[in-house]
Amino acid sequence: MIFKQLFDKxxxxxxxxxxxxxTKEAVLIDPVNxxxxxYISMLNSYGLTLKYSLETxxxxxxITAGGLLRQRLGSQTAVSSxxxxxxxxxxxxxxxxxxxxxxxxxxxxxxxxxxxGSVSFLWRDKLFTGDSLFIGGxxxxxxQGGDAGALYDCITQRLFTLPDETLVYxxxxxxxxxxxxxxxxxxxxxxxxxxxxxxxxxxxxNLNLPRPRxxxxxxxxxxxxxxxxxxxxDAIARRDEAGKPVRTEYTAQELVAEAKQxxxxxxxxxxxxxxxxxxxxxxxxxxxxxxxxxxxxGAVLLPRGVLEFRYGGVPELQDKAKTVLVYCKTGGRSAFAxxxxxxxxxxxxxxxxxxxxxxxxx
Numbered sequence: 001m002i003f004k005q006l007f008d009k010x011x012x013x014x015x016x017x018x019x020x021x022x023t024k025e026a027v028l029i030d031p032v033n034x035x036x037x038x039y040i041s042m043l044n045s046y047g048l049t050l051k052y053s054l055e056t057x058x059x060x061x062x063i064t065a066g067g068l069l070r071q072r073l074g075s076q077t078a079v080s081s082x083x084x085x086x087x088x089x090x091x092x093x094x095x096x097x098x099x100x101x102x103x104x105x106x107x108x109x110x111x112x113x114x115x116x117g118s119v120s121f122l123w124r125d126k127l128f129t130g131d132s133l134f135i136g137g138x139x140x141x142x143x144q145g146g147d148a149g150a151l152y153d154c155i156t157q158r159l160f161t162l163p164d165e166t167l168v169y170x171x172x173x174x175x176x177x178x179x180x181x182x183x184x185x186x187x188x189x190x191x192x193x194x195x196x197x198x199x200x201x202x203x204x205x206n207l208n209l210p211r212p213r214x215x216x217x218x219x220x221x222x223x224x225x226x227x228x229x230x231x232x233x234d235a236i237a238r239r240d241e242a243g244k245p246v247r248t249e250y251t252a253q254e255l256v257a258e259a260k261q262x263x264x265x266x267x268x269x270x271x272x273x274x275x276x277x278x279x280x281x282x283x284x285x286x287x288x289x290x291x292x293x294x295x296x297x298g299a300v301l302l303p304r305g306v307l308e309f310r311y312g313g314v315p316e317l318q319d320k321a322k323t324v325l326v327y328c329k330t331g332g333r334s335a336f337a338x339x340x341x342x343x344x345x346x347x348x349x350x351x352x353x354x355x356x357x358x359x360x361x362x
Contacts (some may be wrong), residue, residue: 001104002046003126005178006039006167011062012172015039016128019048020101028053028098029121029128030171031065039065040072050075051100052090056130056171057118058083060144067225068314077225077349083117084308084343092119109158113151114139120159122166127182130171133159135180138191139171141204141342143211144308146206152197160186215356220305245271259335263342265353268362271325274350280323281316285337288358290329296359304333309342320346327352 004017011032019026019040026048031039043050048318050073057080066077072090078098081091090096094110107122111132118139121128129232131139133155165185187193191203265340266274274280275296284291284299291301300316311317318323324346331353338351352359 001101002026002048002115004042004232006035008035008062010034012174013059013062013172014169014173017042018100018104018106018123019046020104021046024048025051027051027098027106028065028069030054030059030130033063033065034066036065036068036072039069040359043073049073052076052078052098054092054106054121055079055083055085055088056096056120056132057115058085058126058144059131060141060174064225070225072190079225080117080119082112083115084340085225087110094119108247111151111154111158113141113147113149113154115144115146122162125165126167126169127159127162128169128171129159133168133185133189134170135168135173135175135177135185136189138189140207142207142209144319145312148201149197151204152192152200155192160192171352256332256335259330259339260351263335263338263349263351265331265335265351266325267353268358269348271327272362273351274323274325280316280325283317283324283326283337284356285326285328285333290356294360295356296327299327303341304328304337307337308344317346320344322347323348323350325350325352328355330355330357 002017002019002021004038006015008015013030013032015031015035016029017026024047026043028039028050050069050107053075055064055066055078066291066303069075071079076089078090078092079085079088081093092108094108096108098106102290108133109120109122111118111120114131118132120132122129122262132151138151138155140146141151160182162182164181166182168180168182168185191200275282282296282299284295284301285304285307287303288301300314302310302314324341326337326349331351334351334355341349
């Protein structure tokens with residue numbers, strides 16, 4: 001078998017290549033978009049065909065190459081069903097197995113805590129832990145729906161119960177360490193070894209880490225498999241009647257149209273009537289500079305790019321049964337934001353057709 005541990009020095013991210021030299025089928029775990037040319041060159045050098053690109057979670061520190069690899073090579077993207085990445089070919093669940101090569105299998109292990117949709121992958125004696133378990137540490141739990149108690153449970157009850165000799169390959173390391181083992185992490189990891197659940201939660205609550213530099217860009221892009229909603233061409237994998245993946249290219253305008261078909265839109269007169277009636281949250285999902293240049297009176301600013309991990313701190317959005325009217329500049333971002341809010345459990349979300357431009361014209 002071919003196994004490569006690759007490193008992106010700009011984001012300190014590890015990407016993993018696993019391939020069968022006989023069948024030439026390959027898998028990439030956590031690919032980074034800026035490294036795509038290197039991946040394709042490497043695949044070509046071995047004569048490999050990329051079957052899957054697997055994500056351990058929706059990343060906040062880099063943008064995945066999964067969508068670009070699908071576009072250029074026809075590979076399938078796989079993301080946890082709890083991540084909200086609707087354009088992924090495969091919505092993963094705990095226990096899912098990815099088969100490739102001559103009988104090779106990669107097993108999915110749900111490891112929520114860093115994010116609700118975080119997973120690890122087990123192949124032979126190698127465990128790919130993403131941001132759930134690091135060498136001498138673990139992923140943070142202070143944003144993107146993180147839960148320190150859930151992370152402690154999945155590490156101690158699922159990962160630490162694997163054989164001692166299982167090799168641990170993390171999603172990152174900031175001290176240039178490459179590999180660990182289950183026994184080493186269970187017995188020496190300073191955040192976990194000998195710690196109770198309550199002690200671990202306290203440790204995680206007091207890390208005081210800086211905000212990830214690329215989070216505003218990476219999270220929304222990764223919900224579209226690394227392809228920004230404003231890219232002119234997007235390759236979105238579909239399935240034909242036989243269940244086989246096919247590739248169809250969409251313009252940004254077509255993606256917006258598709259999103260609008262899945263949400264409830266209201267025109268400006270209806271929006272004004274709803275606002276006048278009261279008991280509604282008006283949500284502006286544009287950027288701060290757009291908001292400062294002009295906005296609907298009383299609107300709450302929550303940019304689309306940070307919606308999923310900041311909405312919990314917005315007092316007006318604590319009641320998910322309350323009606324929310326979402327608007328942006330022309331209605332595209334608000335359609336995507338409305339979809340995201342529905343996935344987060346909001347019961348009555350409306351997108352204002354035409355956005356703030358239509359509001360001003362009226």
